[in-house]
Amino acid sequence: MSDWMNLDQEYIVGCYGRFPAVLVKGQGAKVWDETGKEYLDLGSGIGVNSLGYCDPEWVEAVSSQAARLQHTSNLYYTTPDIALAQKLCTETGYQKAFFCNSGAEANEALLKIARKYSFDKYGKGRHTIITLVNSFHGRTMNTLTATGQEVFHNFFFPFAEGFRYAQPTWEGVQEQLDDSVCGILIEPIQGEGGVCPLDKEFVQKLAKFCEEKDILLLCDEVQTGIGRTGKLLAAEWFDVRPDVVSLAKGLGGGLPIGAVLCNEKTQNVLGPSHHGTTFGGNPVVCAGALVCLGRIADPAFLQQVQEKGERIRSTLSQSPEVEDIAGLGMMLGIRLKTKTAKEVANAALEAGVLVLTAKEKVRLLPPLTITQEELTQALDKLLGVLNG
Ligand SMILES: *Cc1c(COP(=O)(O)O)cnc(C)c1O
Numbered sequence: 433m434s435d436w437m438n439l440d441q442e443y444i445v446g447c448y449g450r451f452p453a454v455l456v457k458g459q460g461a462k463v464w465d466e467t468g469k470e471y472l473d474l475g476s477g478i479g480v481n482s483l484g485y486c487d488p489e490w491v492e493a494v495s496s497q498a499a500r501l502q503h504t505s506n507l508y509y510t511t512p513d514i515a516l517a518q519k520l521c522t523e524t525g526y527q528k529a530f531f532c533n534s535g536a537e538a539n540e541a542l543l544k545i546a547r548k549y550s551f552d553k554y555g556k557g558r559h560t561i562i563t564l565v566n567s568f569h570g571r572t573m574n575t576l577t578a579t580g581q582e583v584f585h586n587f588f589f590p591f592a593e594g595f596r597y598a599q600p601t602w603e604g605v606q607e608q609l610d611d612s613v614c615g616i617l618i619e620p621i622q623g624e625g626g627v628c629p630l631d632k633e634f635v636q637k638l639a640k641f642c643e644e645k646d647i648l649l650l651c652d653e654v655q656t657g658i659g660r661t662g663k664l665l666a667a668e669w670f671d672v673r674p675d676v677v678s679l680a681k682g683l684g685g686g687l688p689i690g691a692v693l694c695n696e697k698t699q700n701v702l703g704p705s706h707h708g709t710t711f712g713g714n715p716v717v718c719a720g721a722l723v724c725l726g727r728i729a730d731p732a733f734l735q736q737v738q739e740k741g742e743r744i745r746s747t748l749s750q751s752p753e754v755e756d757i758a759g760l761g762m763m764l765g766i767r768l769k770t771k772t773a774k775e776v777a778n779a780a781l782e783a784g785v786l787v788l789t790a791k792e793k794v795r796l797l798p799p800l801t802i803t804q805e806e807l808t809q810a811l812d813k814l815l816g817v818l819n820g
Pocket of ligand 1: 680
């Protein structure tokens, strides 16, 4: 173990099972550890580094904003967050954005919007949020409660009231419905749950039903959003327009940001004093996010994400170890025949490729800007590991 790993063990709370690599610098899809070993990164910091490491335009925007005005609090207007909100709304067709600092925090805002929308219109008691079995929505008390996996509902009792879990099917949702339901929260592709896309017909039926009953359709796009699936929002693949969308991971390109997008129905639910966060809309973070969005919202860029995703899929499908590959664009989950995902991830690290796991699958979330050459190298190595 290196000195840094020992110090980590001594001084950092042990929440994380880390791979044995101390990463010190990166460029594009490549990253180097303290010994100088090079890795091709197919995880991009769990889908965060959407433009790869140290994209020159992103670095310039972030560093020049840091040198001009780093923070003011939300007591004053600043320009990067307003520009980012405008761009997000015009590109997605939503009405307004709220900024915060993480995926969990975006989902907290989304949940508050759903509850208050219903309270304003129907009064007390219509507060239940239905979430789906196998979902993941974050680590705060409410988002942990919203997470539809029993293994997470431990230790931290009591959990919040007002959540119910439905199997991700039409019948499953019907079983959980009653007059107290104000919102239904979905991930278009369950990421941490093992890269499981929801059924399109189910999502469309749900959207139509929600609209009829004035139940809000809430969409957690923390992992799927901002180009990850080859569309700006993954909801586009399902031809639905949720009432509230949460975003985070890939939006900032490496700096902490969360966002909630509101439609016509939900844009004015939160007013002064109903919600807020000190760091939300931070100028440095938003300057970086603006570069990401500017690049990713281009249809030609999104088309490339789809094409690179197809290339990864068809290349890795050739391995006899691969059972199947699920996902959309560059959000892929590989089910293996004999090896465990953890074994493959460890062997890939040895071979110089960083991959993620999700449940029993190997999960890939490469930087959206990965070059064909970087992809060739990474896929060669990964195939070697799979077939080895
Ligand atoms: C990562 C993730 C979250 C939590 O985001 P944090 O930034 O870690 O709080 C919530 N929902 C989904 C779908 C995620 O993938």
